[in-house]
Amino acid sequence: METKAKLLLAEDDENLGIAKGFDTDLFGDGELAYTGFKKNEYNICVLDIMMPKKDGISLARDIRLINQNVPIIFLSAKNLKEDVLEGFRTGADDYITKPFSMEELIFRIEAILRRTTQEANSTGGEQNVFKLGRFTFDPRKQILTNEEKDEQVKLTTKESELLRLLCNNANKVLERNFALKTIWIDDNYFNARSMDVYITKLRKHLKEETSVEIINVHGKGYKLIV
Amino acid sequence: METKAKLLLAEDDENLGIAKGFDTDLFGDGELAYTGFKKNEYNICVLDIMMPKKDGISLARDIRLINQNVPIIFLSAKNLKEDVLEGFRTGADDYITKPFSMEELIFRIEAILRRTTQEANSTGGEQNVFKLGRFTFDPRKQILTNEEKDEQVKLTTKESELLRLLCNNANKVLERNFALKTIWIDDNYFNARSMDVYITKLRKHLKEETSVEIINVHGKGYKLIV
DNA sequence: AACCTGTGTTAAATTGTGTTAAGTAGCGAT
DNA sequence: ATCGCTACTTAACACAATTTAACACAGGTT
Numbered sequence: 001m002e003t004k005a006k007l008l009l010a011e012d013d014e015n016l017g018i019a020k021g022f023d024t025d026l027f028g029d030g031e032l033a034y035t036g037f038k039k040n041e042y043n044i045c046v047l048d049i050m051m052p053k054k055d056g057i058s059l060a061r062d063i064r065l066i067n068q069n070v071p072i073i074f075l076s077a078k079n080l081k082e083d084v085l086e087g088f089r090t091g092a093d094d095y096i097t098k099p100f101s102m103e104e105l106i107f108r109i110e111a112i113l114r115r116t117t118q119e120a121n122s123t124g125g126e127q128n129v130f131k132l133g134r135f136t137f138d139p140r141k142q143i144l145t146n147e148e149k150d151e152q153v154k155l156t157t158k159e160s161e162l163l164r165l166l167c168n169n170a171n172k173v174l175e176r177n178f179a180l181k182t183i184w185i186d187d188n189y190f191n192a193r194s195m196d197v198y199i200t201k202l203r204k205h206l207k208e209e210t211s212v213e214i215i216n217v218h219g220k221g222y223k224l225i226v
Numbered sequence: 227m228e229t230k231a232k233l234l235l236a237e238d239d240e241n242l243g244i245a246k247g248f249d250t251d252l253f254g255d256g257e258l259a260y261t262g263f264k265k266n267e268y269n270i271c272v273l274d275i276m277m278p279k280k281d282g283i284s285l286a287r288d289i290r291l292i293n294q295n296v297p298i299i300f301l302s303a304k305n306l307k308e309d310v311l312e313g314f315r316t317g318a319d320d321y322i323t324k325p326f327s328m329e330e331l332i333f334r335i336e337a338i339l340r341r342t343t344q345e346a347n348s349t350g351g352e353q354n355v356f357k358l359g360r361f362t363f364d365p366r367k368q369i370l371t372n373e374e375k376d377e378q379v380k381l382t383t384k385e386s387e388l389l390r391l392l393c394n395n396a397n398k399v400l401e402r403n404f405a406l407k408t409i410w411i412d413d414n415y416f417n418a419r420s421m422d423v424y425i426t427k428l429r430k431h432l433k434e435e436t437s438v439e440i441i442n443v444h445g446k447g448y449k450l451i452v
Numbered sequence: 453a454a455c456c457t458g459t460g461t462t463a464a465a466t467t468g469t470g471t472t473a474a475g476t477a478g479c480g481a482t
Numbered sequence: 483a484t485c486g487c488t489a490c491t492t493a494a495c496a497c498a499a500t501t502t503a504a505c506a507c508a509g510g511t512t
Contacts, residue, residue: 065354065355066355066357066362071341081327081329084330085329088330088334088336093337093338101311103307103311104310104314107310107314108320110314112319112341115342157442157443
């Protein structure tokens with residue numbers, strides 16, 4: 001599917017060792033965990049309530065000051081109603097009481113990630129990076145990288161938008177009118193000629209890779225061959 | 227805020243009466259619940275495992291045949307490891323064992339809905355602190371911190387306001403006119419040039435973090451890439 | 453072949469940005 | 483009051499991004 005989710009585990013007594021499907025950073029107390037949180041980007045945090053220096057609840061509050069969005073799961077030995085509610089009030093996504101099986105914890109983490117990574121997809125919507133032979137194209141950063149020469153070219157906004165459309169329709173015809181209405185809003189004569197100019201620019205950028213080509217489909221549009 | 231979430235509750239022994247914040251439909255057995263599910267659109271389903279006619283697990287499987295996405299919470303009297311795992315395997319989002327408090331159930335429902343209704347996140351209040359790669363930015367204090375070097379830079383008012391706007395629109399285009407009218411009130415030529423100068427200043431401040439970039443969108447504005 | 457329309461490419465023209473440095477105004481300290 | 487500092491604005495210059503123009507050629511039609 002994708003790269004491993006980055007997991008912050010704040011826990012002191014026993015190593016849960018969630019190695020299986022996650023890229024886990026273990027911190028032995030609340031302060032270490034807080035420092036670690038600030039230095040990295042995590043997809044999810046699993047916090048033990050009982051910890052030295054800073055307990056899980058206060059840690060969660062500090063994390064929430066920085067980031068309202070990252071999922072938080074509490075682990076606790078206590079099953080007291082008020083503790084559980086307090087956990088959720090700080091914005092927790094789950095609260096698991098010991099003892100629990102490792103499999104259950106993993107399922108619960110995955111259940112949450114399923115919801116949060118989907119949002120990342122729906123927001124971003126599309127692919128992050130495209131591979132075009134020896135080139136990789138990052139439409140977010142508008143950068144085209146020649147992996148062999150280790151050269152990077154910054155693309156302009158229009159170049160990048162057009163190449164992104166072509167990549168999304170790789171090996172299919174990208175219709176002129178569609179591209180014009182998407183990128184230029186209006187599909188009049190001058191914008192159409194402008195687009196021709198940008199096709200030329202893209203061809204120049206990609207000319208080193210013979211396996212990649214932007215071909216014209218007469219009267220229809222363009223097709224990116226990979 | 228928004229409209230009440232539509233909740234399907236499949237439960238037989240006692241009426242949980244989740245009326246508070248939800249638009250709840252109660253069904254007394256699994257078959258009724260299944261019929262009800264097909265007739266309506268629900269935001270979330272809460273299913274008791276032990277039910278007449280069709281148990282919660284089979285009901286969940288049937289629901290998943292129709293809809294892979296709707297969140298499902300199981301309620302169960304049993305806390306057997308295998309039952310819990312079986313619940314998650316059918317794609318559950320949570321599995322709550324009795325006895326539990328009504329408040330906890332509501333918190334757990336809300337925790338899931340928070341993730342599935344995207345609007346809550348994007349519309350939600352402003353952040354106190356932003357993470358920008360190795361930097362954290364506190365718009366209240368107007369301080370930009372390099373967490374690795376442990377260096378702090380005081381930002382000026384304009385620098386801070388502009389960076390805050392960019393952060394609020396991270397990975398989206400921040401339109402020039404919008405920023406000008408927000409920060410400079412008037413969007414005349416000179417203020418526009420002034421803004422350019424501040425973009426340069428911010429870029430200098432952030433130049434150590436290559437994963438963060440302020441790129442120009444010609445004729446539109448700027449985009450903060452994180 | 454003669455024609456029309458669509459495309460490829462280059463270059464000029466126009467408008468938008470990036471950056472540095474000089475200018476101005478406000479403010480607290482001396 | 484004046485000095486020194488800071489935030490901010492204005493000016494100046496260089497250059498980038500996009501559009502428009504110009505000309506050559508390609509593809510399909512009659």
